[in-house]
Amino acid sequence: MIAVETVFQKLLAAHGEQFWWPAESxxxxxxxxxxxxxxxxxxxxxxxxxxxxxxxxxxxxxxxxxxxxxxxxxxxxxxxxxxxxxxxxxxxxxxxxxxxxxxxxxxxxxxxxxxxxxxxxxxxxxxxxxxAFRKPVMVIDAYSRRLFARIGYEVPKKYEAFQQMLETGLPDDLLILQEFHALIVEHCKQYCQKTPKCLACPLKRECKQYI
Ligand code: SF4
CATH class of the missing domain: 1.10.340.30 (Hypothetical protein; domain 2)
Structure with a gap:
């Protein structure tokens, strides 16, 4: 199974840095x-x-x-x-x-x-x-649940359990955690939509649900 950090590297290579959150203050x-x-x-x-x-x-x-x-x-x-x-x-x-x-x-x-x-x-x-408070935490949302379930992970139902699973696979680095959250959102909007666009997806080789 593809490692969490490899997912991050592949999404970063495919989509580039996202520099979230979009706000002026x-x-x-x-x-x-x-x-x-x-x-x-x-x-x-x-x-x-x-x-x-x-x-x-x-x-x-x-x-x-x-x-x-x-x-x-x-x-x-x-x-x-x-x-x-x-x-x-x-x-x-x-x-x-x-x-x-x-x-x-x-x-x-x-x-x-x-x-x-x-x-x-x-x-x-x-x-x-x-x-805003610059603490190194991984934000869990419906996109991360969808993506990791599709690439073959057993995604825990409990928010904190899934969060810990992703955080364990990544460096304890605020910028990486911010970027990973943003990259997953971007990836799910572009490719891993409800009806996925697998053909051009940068994760298709490793994904269990590639169709
Ligand atoms: S191959 Fe398809 S299902 Fe898998 S991550 Fe990419 S878009 Fe999603």
């Missing part, structure tokens, strides 16, 4: 991680554009939840997401919005705090950890 990244739940990135961009000058923690804390929901409407599930964003900015306020101070926290403690915020699940927490 850490705060935009953090809010984007909530907005992207159950939607695509173009809807996130529209929702972020709706916030415009108010895309900062103070403005969002002061904004009524209903107003926030209307501004982020293009992202879908906007009432729920407004509550999640409110909960997140309240938590960040406890840190006086000091991203650098938050980054100093140990990974396990910070992850537990994020998971304690209403509406922040493992995937969202790990996106925040990897891209």
């Amino acid at each position: 850490d705060f935009e990244m953090l809010i984007g991680a909530i907005l992207v739940q159950n939607t695509n990135w173009s809807n996130v961009e529209k929702a972020l554009a709706g916030l415009e000058a108010e895309l900062n923690p103070e403005a969002i804390r002061e904004m009524p939840t209903e107003e926030l929901a209307l501004k982020i409407r293009p992202s879908g599930y906007y009432n729920q997401k407004a509550l999640k964003i409110k909960a997140f900015v309240a938590w960040q306020g406890e840190w006086e919005d000091d991203i650098h101070a938050i980054r100093q926290q140990p990974l396990a403690k910070l992850r537990a705090e994020l998971l304690n915020i209403k509406g922040i699940g493992p995937e969202t927490a790990d996106c925040m950890l990897a891209y």
Whole structure:
């Protein structure tokens, strides 16, 4: 079976560096991680554009939840997401919005705090950890599950078990973990779609489900 690190090398060779996360600030990244739940990135961009000058923690804390929901409407599930964003900015306020101070926290403690915020699940927490708080974690999502199942891995159902499986096969290096997550998304969008385009896939020689 193809090793996890070989999958990374092949995807990197095929797609090049992705330089994620697409955001102009850490705060935009953090809010984007909530907005992207159950939607695509173009809807996130529209929702972020709706916030415009108010895309900062103070403005969002002061904004009524209903107003926030209307501004982020293009992202879908906007009432729920407004509550999640409110909960997140309240938590960040406890840190006086000091991203650098938050980054100093140990990974396990910070992850537990994020998971304690209403509406922040493992995937969202790990996106925040990897891209804004710069902690070396592998983000697990539906794309990584699909890809590794197809190339022949027994993918554990439990999020953390699959995460550990991938992390064990990779160097403990933030940039590699960020890139691998981004490369898997790119690969699944280009080739390993629901109906896969196997003929041109750079993993076809090693893939158990090559069709
Ligand atoms: S060969 Fe097909 S099923 Fe396998 S990884 Fe590539 S696109 Fe996916």
